[in-house]
Amino acid sequence: MTENRGLVSPITEQLIAGLGPQDVLGLSLEDLYLALQVESDILSQGSAVLDVAHVERFAHMMDTVVATAVYTPVSYTTQPSTPALAAAPFADNFDPYAATTDFRGSNIIAEELDSHRGDSATALNNGLTRFRNMRRAGRHPRYIIYSKLITAAAREGRVNIVHDILGMARDDMPFLPGNSMVRHGWSSILDAVVGACLSVGNRNLAARFHQEMLDIGCAPTANTFGLYITTLKDSTKTFDEASEAVKIFQRAVSEGVEPSSFLYNALIGKLGKARRIDDCMFYFSEMRARGIRPTSVTYGTIVNACCRVSDQVFAEQLFDEMESMPNYKPRPAPYNSLMQFFLTTKRDSAKVLAYYNRMRSLNIQPTMHTYKLLIDTHATLDPINLPAAEAVLDTIRASGLKPEAVHYASLIHAKGCTLHDMPAARATFDLVLAAGEIRPQACLYQALFESMVANHVVGETEPVLGSMTENGVAMTPYIANTLIHGWASEGDIGKAKKVYEAVGVEKREPSTYEAMTRAYLTVGEREEAGRVVGEMMGRGYPAAVGGKVMDLLGVGVGIA
Numbered sequence: 001m002t003e004n005r006g007l008v009s010p011i012t013e014q015l016i017a018g019l020g021p022q023d024v025l026g027l028s029l030e031d032l033y034l035a036l037q038v039e040s041d042i043l044s045q046g047s048a049v050l051d052v053a054h055v056e057r058f059a060h061m062m063d064t065v066v067a068t069a070v071y072t073p074v075s076y077t078t079q080p081s082t083p084a085l086a087a088a089p090f091a092d093n094f095d096p097y098a099a100t101t102d103f104r105g106s107n108i109i110a111e112e113l114d115s116h117r118g119d120s121a122t123a124l125n126n127g128l129t130r131f132r133n134m135r136r137a138g139r140h141p142r143y144i145i146y147s148k149l150i151t152a153a154a155r156e157g158r159v160n161i162v163h164d165i166l167g168m169a170r171d172d173m174p175f176l177p178g179n180s181m182v183r184h185g186w187s188s189i190l191d192a193v194v195g196a197c198l199s200v201g202n203r204n205l206a207a208r209f210h211q212e213m214l215d216i217g218c219a220p221t222a223n224t225f226g227l228y229i230t231t232l233k234d235s236t237k238t239f240d241e242a243s244e245a246v247k248i249f250q251r252a253v254s255e256g257v258e259p260s261s262f263l264y265n266a267l268i269g270k271l272g273k274a275r276r277i278d279d280c281m282f283y284f285s286e287m288r289a290r291g292i293r294p295t296s297v298t299y300g301t302i303v304n305a306c307c308r309v310s311d312q313v314f315a316e317q318l319f320d321e322m323e324s325m326p327n328y329k330p331r332p333a334p335y336n337s338l339m340q341f342f343l344t345t346k347r348d349s350a351k352v353l354a355y356y357n358r359m360r361s362l363n364i365q366p367t368m369h370t371y372k373l374l375i376d377t378h379a380t381l382d383p384i385n386l387p388a389a390e391a392v393l394d395t396i397r398a399s400g401l402k403p404e405a406v407h408y409a410s411l412i413h414a415k416g417c418t419l420h421d422m423p424a425a426r427a428t429f430d431l432v433l434a435a436g437e438i439r440p441q442a443c444l445y446q447a448l449f450e451s452m453v454a455n456h457v458v459g460e461t462e463p464v465l466g467s468m469t470e471n472g473v474a475m476t477p478y479i480a481n482t483l484i485h486g487w488a489s490e491g492d493i494g495k496a497k498k499v500y501e502a503v504g505v506e507k508r509e510p511s512t513y514e515a516m517t518r519a520y521l522t523v524g525e526r527e528e529a530g531r532v533v534g535e536m537m538g539r540g541y542p543a544a545v546g547g548k549v550m551d552l553l554g555v556g557v558g559i560a
Contacts, residue, residue: 036061059103095181097173102139105130109141113148124152128161140172143185147192154196162196175216187218194220198227214255222260225252229266240542242274249283259290265297272305274542280305293327300334307341315341332367335359339373349381371396372406379414389414405439408432409447416451425451440471442479449482458486475502477509484512488519510541514549521552529553 039058109127146169153161176182190213197206229245249267264287271279299322306315342351378389393403416425429448445468480503487496496519513536520529
């Protein structure tokens, strides 16, 4: 293996590859030192191609040396090899905490966390037990294990564990300025902490750790910036999430972060919901220009955005492109988007069923939302086929699932609003609640209220509203919209106002403001309508959203 204290390659690789765990334990100290130096040299030159177990073998050798003796390097001279990049300075390629790192234990914890995704709580508990036992023995895991444990704890909502793990990391491996390996390791730990804070809704704490990352010369990953965007809901005083998402994306780029597909998907998703289709396409094109291949989620998001602005041609064009992509992973979301588009916007039952059949031809399992769309298609689009709509419930049961409240709500709505059969709608509602298999939910009450308003029996809603309260179902903006419209149609603005006030300010949607504005205008109370609009505009909604309601008053968006 050596010749005049120098390495002879590839003989060394062949000999080292033959050393198993028991062989390592049987080596004398001098031979063990030499084997460790040889293995280290092989790994440092990146020549570990004959044996994929080089890293594991090196870790086992290190464990053996640490457990048996103080390690003193054996000097030897390496033979000239293939030219490589110049070695980094010692401070950059040396991890001062390697000697106390339990590599094998780290791998076990990683496997524990990665292989039990179906029972993440148990995986986390097992991982924490191994982690604590490791520390009791005076060892610690690799940097990435701290990150994995922090992420797993946040996923379970155990914030105290997140802080405990971070504190132990600071004790085990204090940050060392000037050492790039330590900085890289700590960047992964702090990145996980930022993501954990975002996941549990503590953006202020996330900002604090984000700044700590910047102070040590690194930044959160692109996926963590994506979390900044996906967790925007209810996190800011502004309701213009699309503009906030753009600011977050621009900050990521300014901090030197290379965007990922997840970051682009999060941004495009927010822009699509705001109907900013031009911006969606701009970032979609930029994504491609950067060489980032769009995923099925990307296409699904863009297709959904096109459907929101009724761009049928482009939506179907992108859909076909998505299905032809080599990395295409069939998912139900894009099919649901187009089914919903042709159901609610184009009112074309043939198209809805065509995309459903296209979905099934690719063996994509329909979601509960898919089944709801099918019920709505059969029950509300010409030719109306109520038996086919009810048969969807049997299809759901045949797939091993149980129909949910939304499916029964669709049938109630169809009978009451489409067929104007109020007795049938009420009978279905009562039957579902009496059966006890479905707990009372807002969607059931909303469907019944919509049926009552459509059949001009809004006066009968008050007892049902009392039943809703008794069953612990809270008032929603959408139920309020229906009742406000119903009472306004009856000319009873007092009861409409009572419903409006039952929805707390923080829960009012733009549609709620629109419904109350219309109600006041219906009875000629323009000044009261102006107050409602003023409250809405004070909540920071985008101009495109606020403008629709402002137009009801016949004034510009800039006037409150």
